[in-house]
Each structure stands twice: as structure tokens, then as C-alpha cells.
Amino acid sequence: MQTDETVTHACVPDDYDVAYHRPAALMDVNMHYCPGCAHSLVHKLLMEVVDELGIQDQTIGVAPVGCSVFAYEYMDIDMQEAAHGRACAVATAIKRLMPDKFVFTYQGDGDLAAIGIAETLHAINRGENILIVFMNNAVYGMTSGQMAPTTLPGMKTTTSPFGRDTKFYGAPMKIAELVAQLPGSSYVTRQVVNSAHGVRKTKQALLKAFEWQKQNTGTCLIEIIGNCPSNWRMTPLEASRFIDEEMVKAFPVGDIKTPDQPSLEPTPENL
């Protein structure tokens, strides 16, 4: 993912059409993310959507504490870096004061599901018209692979060296299903980005969420199953396979709630 746009452009002869390019709203800098990490891909998708909707000047993002703490270095939009877990509180204030702007938070599982669960649930319960992009990779990435609320049963992390014991630590938190229960949530979906299909679906979800935000339908939450090869101690390919074989079993992919079908209950059939 760490392409250098200047170099890329220099290689394009004048008579070639550019079929693929870095979104204008994505900064032309090297990212610090590991090879095979989902963050850089989702950053790009987000900024593609901002480009396509033409809302770069109206979008304010809130970065978390975690691997994506530097999101504001990569997205060419106005952003605030929040304290650990508090992105939804920060975003609440921004959106309440500037209701015409598009406001999103970008948070990992430690940030959103552990330390920030109160701010997250209350923002959603108030139906704040914001988008929460929730990156779930089942571990604390930045602090190098500790157990998260979303760590799978039996999964080994640096703080669950014998595998997550659900009798001791409980089962993984299904955030998307949980927040769908709150009346304030409007669009809740879970997506993957380990396949071309998944990437396309995720981008569609992001587009939809911004459209819903324009209509003030309430809080949108997109949970994205992220790959974390470094902390899963896998190659990027193995990590991708792990998502298909393990992660999606615990975290089923699909729309859980949409504003036009608010009564949609999270059942295995509609997942």
C-alpha cells in the first residue's frame, strides 16, 4: 500500500489513461501501517467516497488512539485526534455545532469496544448523526497484539498466551449486533476487506452511510473486519484466510439494520 504518488505519476506516459489513482483526499505520504494491514485500504476507501461525493471541504474526521492514531496525517481533511476511546464524544460536539458537516470517527476495537464503549453507546443512543467506522481486528495493534474485547475464543495474544478463555474473559463482543439494538442507530453493517468483493461492498457501505448522514437518520456504524498479520503472527495471505475461516464465523458479514428497514432484527437469515 505504501506507494509514492510522485513516482507513480512520473511513470505514466502522456498518452496513457489513468485507470487507477490515489484519491485526491488522501495525502501523498508514506503510511506507517504494516504490509497487509487493512487500515491503509480503508483509509483509501473513505477518501475515495469523500472524493466521489465532493465533500472534502465539509468532512471532519476524528482519529482514535491505536494504530490509526495518525489517520489525520493521511487524510487530507480537517481532523481531530481524540483521547483514547473518546472519539464519539468529540464527534458529538463537532456534529451538534456544525450539523451541516459530515462527521465520522475512525476507531479500533480497543478504542471503541473497551475503553470507549460508554461514549460509543451513548452517542449512538442519542442518535448522533455521525458515521462510526469501526475497525475490528480482534487485537490491540499499536501496543503490539494484546487481547481485545473482540479477540476470538481460544485466540492467542500477548496477554492471553494460552488462548482467550471465555470463562475468564467472556466471549468476543459483537459490537454491530449490540448497537443495532439501540433506537438511535440507523445503518449498521459488518464488512470485510480481504477480497475484491469485500472491498467493493465496504465502499458501497461507506457511500450509503454518508448518504444517510445527509438525511439525518441517526448513527451509522460500519464494522470492518480488519487484517492484522503482524499481531496475528501470520503472512498477509494467511491473515486473509483466517478472516474467511475464523473471523466471519464469530462476526457474520452483512447489513444488520438499515434506516429503510428499521425493524430488521439481527437474525442468522438476514445476516
Add this chain to the structure above:
Amino acid sequence: MNVTKLMKGNEALAEAAIRAGCDAYFGYPITPQSEVLEYLAREMPRHNRIVLQAESEVASINMVYGAAGAGFRAMTSSSSPGFSLMQEGISYLAGAELPCLLVNVNRAGPGLGTIQPGQGDYFQATKGGGHGDYRLIVLAPASVQEMADHVFLGFDLADQYRNPVVILSDGAIGQMMEKVTFKPYQKPTVDKSWATTGKPASRKRNAISSLFIQPERMEQHNLKLTEKFNRIRESEVRFEEVNTDDADYLLVAYGLSARIAQKAMDLARAKGLRVGLLRPITLFPFPEKRLRELATQVQGMLTVELNSGQMVEDVRLAVEGRVPLARYGRMGGMIFTPEEIERQLETLFEKAYAN
């Protein structure tokens, strides 16, 4: 046009927030300051301002961060235990240099403590409070009028220095009623081109952050903050003096304690003891220079605080041993009477003249 009302300290503060053009208030109920949230919940919507009861003080302070980062005048208020919860957020606000107004209506602690007034949060307010190396501008109102005045001053100083300002009040000043006059106020025009309002093509993106991962850059940021705090020390010291001209002995007290001390001073003067009072209005910056000057004039100083001795350390640093210094305090929500302080003064005078 001036408007005069009889109000509780907390209500005067809330009304002042509206008159000072506060765009957003975020808060959580806690005694003895819930009147602020209640008043604003009732009055702010009429002025098309944002008022939100947050799920916790942690959320409140981070909402203030979001609002201040977007360039709005934002504030929160709480009392001691709730204010402790905000400390992480305050550190972030100071680190990101966001202007905002914070109010601590101090009750006695530690822990859950009591809802009665105290001044045990002096250290927390004046020495930073949260993690890292920063200072807050600290205003200490001693009357309902100042509860209102310090809101205007606080917002203006916050904007001027891009730094959080805290009003350190206490339960008694918050709950008591006095006359308060609101004068017409003109909100100064402040450049907030750094705010996250949406990035037009004409400028670079704005990022609000307190993260400087490279130590070199972190140190540069710290140096910049230090320089700012020194400028504040230079320009923003505020205090009040009563009867210091001929004083042999000096009382030093702030907030409610200063009011009680003033009465004690009157009682002492009636007995022929020449006592003066210095009341710091800003606790950071602290009136060090003036105290140092007075140290060469008086026989001794007595600090009175509703704690076990906190401000006395700053007085000691200021006078540098030039003058005998005593302290007197009550704690746990107990309040000294003017007579109690006057007796302390008499004892000190006896000692001073015995030597």
C-alpha cells in the same frame, strides 16, 4: 445597558456563559454545581446554543475538546470528584492548545468526600492536574459578581492564549446569593483559522492533536508551551489588596476564605492590630512579586485555606524565607469563622512581639 439581579453563584456563572457567547456547554450533574447544567438546559436552547447532558464527566470534557477544536466557545463545569475524571481530557486540551472554560465548584475530599465547600483542589488546578507538563490559567472568584465576571475574563484569556482556563470556585460561593451586575459585553474577534471547520481548497488541512511522536518535536512543543506560560506569568497576575498600606501582618487567602479573612481582619483592626489582606484572584499565575515586596514590609504572614495547606507552598516560594509564615485551615467541609482566624492573628502577634 447594565442588568442587576440577585442570583446564586452557580446561576450567575451560567447566565454569564450565555452573555459571553458560549456556543456549547457539556456537563454532568454533581452537587454543589448542578444549577449550572440546570440553568443552561433551560436557557441555552432559547439562544440557539448547544447544551448537552453527557453520560459522564469524561464524555463532557471530550465534547468540550471537539467543540473547542471546531473553533467554538465551549465550557463544562463540575465539582471535585467529577473534575478529577476530566483531568485526562484537560491534559489533551492543554496539549492541543484548545481554548475553553472549565469550572470546578470545589467540595471537600479526598474521594467522594462531602458536598460541603473545600479548597483541597488548589494543587490540582494550579499545578496542571493531569499528566504532562502544562498549566491552566486559574481564576478564583470570591463573590457571586466574580462568578459572573470570571466567565467573560476566562473565555477571553482562553482565546488569547489558546489555553484552557479554570474557574476554581467552591460550594459556598456557588450556592450563595448576592447581587450581580451584567455589563454589556463585546466578544473579541479571535483568529481561529486553526479550527476544524471543513478544509476548503484554499488552505491546508487543520489537525487538532497533542501527539508529537518524535521527541525532538515534542520538546519543541513543550518549549513553546513553556514560553506561553511565562508570558502568562508576566502579564496576567491579578490580585486584590485590602489595608496593606500600614499592615504589620498580612493575611493571604482566596475565594470564600478571603471573604472570611476580611471579616477577621476587621475584627483584628477593631482591636488595634494592623492587619492587611492579599487576595490572589489568579492562582496561576500567582502574585509572587507583590508578596515578595510585602514580605519586606510586614512582620509575618498568615495563609488561611479550607485545606491542610496548599497555597501556603506558593506563598513560601514567593517570599523566599524573608518573613515568618504561618498557615491556618479547616478541612472536610468545616469552615472557619472570622473569630477563629482573628484568634490565630492575635496569637501570632503575641509571638511576633514576644521575640
Add this chain to the structure above:
Amino acid sequence: MKQLEELVVAGFGGQGVLSLGMTLAYAGMIDGKAISWMPSYGPEMRGGTANCITILSDTRISSPIISKFDSAIILNQPSMDKFAERVKPGGLLLYESGNIFKPSTRTDIQLMGIPATTEATRLKNSKIMNMIMLGAYLQLRPVVKTEAVVEALKEVLPEKYHHLLELNREALELGKKLIQELELVG
């Protein structure tokens, strides 16, 4: 008129202790005085009583919290026990005689008891007792004008109770009359 009046009002919660003190404070403000009103807050809160300190002054008020009072309006026995000794010599202790079976025996202060609760029942509104006490107090210590008190009541009483303004005025007058009668007897 004296320059400074430091008054404590004390009784049970619900007897209108705080609003009595607050009404006087408002009236003081309307009369152009410096005033402070401090509700029971601090050590006095213990002991099951509600109280407030109202200070009226022609000059700036220093401490809003004091331990000795020029006057006390006492509405129950625990408050009598607590505050009687804290009235300055030569001061006034006005009490509600129906609620107090054992008044202070001090001889160096002016002690006055009136049956304000019984009188309030006669006015068919037991809540008006505090205003009878305030009327009586103002007869003994005319620190503010009665018109100022009537004006103050418009501020203290919520709008929905403004139909009771006339009753409050009656209560104030009744309080004054009770003192006049006592003084004639005494």
C-alpha cells in the same frame, strides 16, 4: 437605621426558612443595599435544621458566613437550642411560639415569640407562616421598606403563585400587628 444587619433564619425544612431569608435579601437589593444570602451549607447543616444567613449592609459585605448574629428568626426547638447563644448581646431573637416549648432564658437580648403558625391557619394557608414572621421582624428591625418586600415577593414567588401576593401582603401586615399588640401589652 444601622449600617449592617446580620440575620440567621432557622427551622425545619418546609417551614419557608430559605424563602424568608431570600425575600429579605431581594428587598434589600431593591432598597439599594449590599446583600448576601447563604443557605445552610457547612457545619450548620447537621442537626436536622435548615437555615440561612442573610446580611444587609450599606457597604461591601466581607464574610457571608458568620458565627454571631444581630438577629435570629427561629422556627423550631432544635434551632432555638443551637442559635440562641449566638445572638449578639443586645440583639433580637424572634421565635415562633407554637413550635417552641423552651425558649432561651437569656436576659441580655430582646426575646419575642409570636404564634405565627396559628395565625397562618386563620389566614387559611399554613405556608404563609414565614411571611408573618418576616412582618413581625420588620416591625422590630425596619431594615427594609415594606414596599420593597412586596416587590421582592414578585421575584421570589414563581409566576404561578402570583395570585397569592395579596395574601402575602396580609401576612406581613398581620406580623407587624402582632408585634404592635405585644409591645402595647409589654
